[in-house]
Amino acid sequence: MYLSDLKVFEAVLRLGSMSRAASELGTAQSNVTTRIQVLEGKLGISLFERHARGVAPTPAARRVLPYVARLAKLAADARAAARDDGVPNGTLLIGSLETTTASRLSPLLPRFAKACPNVRLAITTGTTTRLLNEVIEYRLDGAFVAGPVDHPDLHQRPFVREELVLVTTPSIRTKDLTSIEGLKMIVFQIGCSYRQRLETMLIEMGITLSEPQELGSLDAIISCVSAGLGVTLMPRGVIATAVRDGRVAAHALPLSRAAVETVFVWRKDVYISSAMTALFDLIESRP
Incomplete structure (x- = not known):
């Protein structure tokens, strides 16, 4: 079993297609198909189920996948250590x-x-x-x-x-939040710890939330909050310039919520x- 075969296997599994894997790897689709067949022969199992739109990994393929990354990293570490x-x-x-x-x-x-x-x-x-x-x-x-x-x-x-603060447009005070119907959170995608903290805090305050606005950059979040489109939670140092410029307001939180x-x-x-x-x-x- 060669690392190059495992690299091909990982690409096919991730992309769900022999042709897309071949394109990413810069080789012919026939070469990818052959490498997968050779790997399946060495392992004595089927790694993919073929269908009209591409391929789907078998349970065996999903069990093999974690070892691919480990072997690739081990080989990379060996090269790095040698050099x-x-x-x-x-x-x-x-x-x-x-x-x-x-x-x-x-x-x-x-x-x-x-x-x-x-x-x-x-x-x-x-x-x-x-x-x-x-x-x-x-x-x-x-x-x-x-x-x-x-x-x-x-x-x-x-x-x-750092200290987390609630960030709003300058015209909003903390006590005003409960009177805002359908308050919107301006946040990063699911998986952001600040988002999770903000949602928990607002729900515990009895605030009914509308669907959050997900954005991909810090500048975009600050701009939307400044425009009054919603609120967010950020480290105080991150929004210090926006506060100083009067674009947003930072509201202190209890220590149990603020420390991060x-x-x-x-x-x-x-x-x-x-x-x-x-x-x-x-x-x-x-x-």
């Missing part, structure tokens, strides 16, 4: 909350680039749920997420503690490269 002479290099794939990227990572990234010029640091943003899954499934080397995190396969280290911690997580079973060590050092030495 790692102590000078940070290579690629570091890091995930981060949108809010953390905007308020906390932006000042650190130039420092990292200067200290590690041979490292390509790629940052992808998402919700805590999505980023945790990406790390668990070996697609990210690590991620900054809302903590604490309790998962048997992950390490975590504290990054920053961002942590950095990574898998326990991966190789810690010099590049990752340099990132750890930067986290620890930040002002």
